Amino acid sequence: MSEHPAIPFNDLSRGLRRDRDLLLRAAAEVIDSGYAVHGAHHRAFESEIAEYVGVDHAVGVANGTDALELAIKAVRPAGRSIVVTAGNAGGYTSTAVKRAGLTPRYADVDATTLCLTADTVRDVLDDEVGVVVVTHLYGHIGDIPELRSLCDERSIALVEDCAQAIGADSRDGRAGTFGDAATISFYPTKNLGAVGDGGAVVTRSSEVADRVRQLRQYGWATKYDAAVSGGTNSRLDEMQAAFLRLRLPLVNGFNARRREIIARYRAAAAEIAPEVLTVLPAAGGHGAHLAICRSSQRDAVRVHLRGAGVTTDVHFPLPDWEQAAFSAHAPTTPKAHTEAACDEVFSLPLFPELTDDEVDRVCAALRSIA
Ligand SMILES: Cc1ncc(COP(=O)(O)O)c(C=O)c1O
Known part of the structure; x- marks a missing residue:
């Protein structure tokens, strides 16, 4: 811990x-x-x-x-x-x-x-x-x-x-x-x-x-x-x-800070096998609302990060049609990329007021996965 x-x-x-x-x-x-x-x-x-x-x-x-x-x-x-x-x-x-x-x-x-x-x-x-x-x-x-x-x-x-x-x-x-x-x-x-x-x-x-x-x-x-x-x-x-x-x-400055944090996460995760963890890019004018990762071992990776003191979340875990309110509209043909995304994505801490020290700690936690 x-x-x-x-x-x-x-x-x-x-x-x-x-x-x-x-x-x-x-x-x-x-x-x-x-x-x-x-x-x-x-x-x-x-x-x-x-x-x-x-x-x-x-x-x-x-x-x-x-x-x-x-x-x-x-x-x-x-x-x-x-x-x-x-x-x-x-x-x-x-x-x-x-x-x-x-x-x-x-x-x-x-x-x-x-x-x-x-x-x-x-x-x-x-x-x-x-x-x-x-x-x-x-x-x-x-x-x-x-x-x-x-x-x-x-x-x-x-x-x-x-x-x-x-x-x-x-x-x-x-x-x-x-x-x-x-x-x-x-x-x-x-x-x-x-x-x-x-x-x-x-x-x-x-x-x-x-x-x-x-x-x-x-x-x-x-x-x-x-x-x-x-x-x-x-x-x-x-x-x-x-x-x-x-x-x-303040928004343009906030967005730039968010992109900078995501770039640091990506650099820290560069050595990890992509199927274990990929941090999605947010370059150029990306809105950088969330720092999204994909992992075929999402649960294990999130547990590891939690142990290293990094809180994560999932945006979003269920396709709409797997939620009871919308299941009557479930598609009749598979939507493979949507299903895979819901199974694999998770989000790292991201807000403009994160300190550099906190970003460094998230990066160290990411490096410890490799
Ligand atoms: C992609 C997206 N669309 C719509 C909304 C709905 O916005 P609100 O919560 O203000 O109703 C949100 C967030 O809450 C969102 O992330």
Whole structure:
């Protein structure tokens, strides 16, 4: 056993301590403003997050799952009730699809990136499919232009789930700029985390933004006049908007630190046989939300790391269709890469406030596996 306290998988208290005075000042400002929801901070944050992503519109909502539900409702072509998605991304899209009264259909993921691609999606498309939701899992942006073209050819809408990919860049552009709409979660552990829940839908389209604005507020066209069905109450509150405004300018630095930590883990694991442990790369503009490893001996490796004082987790252990809530939608053909990913992936500690000493200790623990 390690003589040090275990290295936490995440420790939100460090960031909260760092930002404490700023957060308290922002909270006081919100209280003094008299606006608890949809005030000046909320309006400003919607513009700032849209500009950061590189689109024209952002609509604040209560969390990332609501963002998915409302985005799907806003972009879905009428009469098409199937939403294609991946089964290895935590079930959030499946939850949103079911809440929207639609049906999930699962495509396999790419063997290396663990994300949907045009090649993995093509075979499951038919005339009933209205939306494809691509999750930029762990912060990785796949080959989106090809997926976008495939959807365009068939008049299928594309939604990007950027919950794990805020600020992620690829050679083709930033996460959130490719889809008919994209969704963000500000859950506290996310790369841009609130001090509570929060989410947003971002889009280039003013029509889609207007529809989401209507849906987040009971479907109202004007006050007390619900013009569209499927509306709900989903607001990003003023306090969270004020907090998120303070943290948005820090995201690029946080993402760079996350990538640097993953690079150090990869270097430390370089001598280990790949089937025993591979740390997935997070180079370039990768969103680096999680430090993901693959191992054919996951349980044993996690026990070893635990003994060396390193806390790990699994994102995500079960394909959606192996969870009772979604098992009615289980695919009829095997999705081998999704199944393998759920059997093999696990995550190392990763948050910007990890100290260099802690990173060194994780690296030493990794080296001790070889
Ligand atoms: C990939 C992904 N999509 C959606 C969500 C849902 O976000 P929220 O928890 O804010 O509803 C999360 C995280 O929680 C996520 O990791």
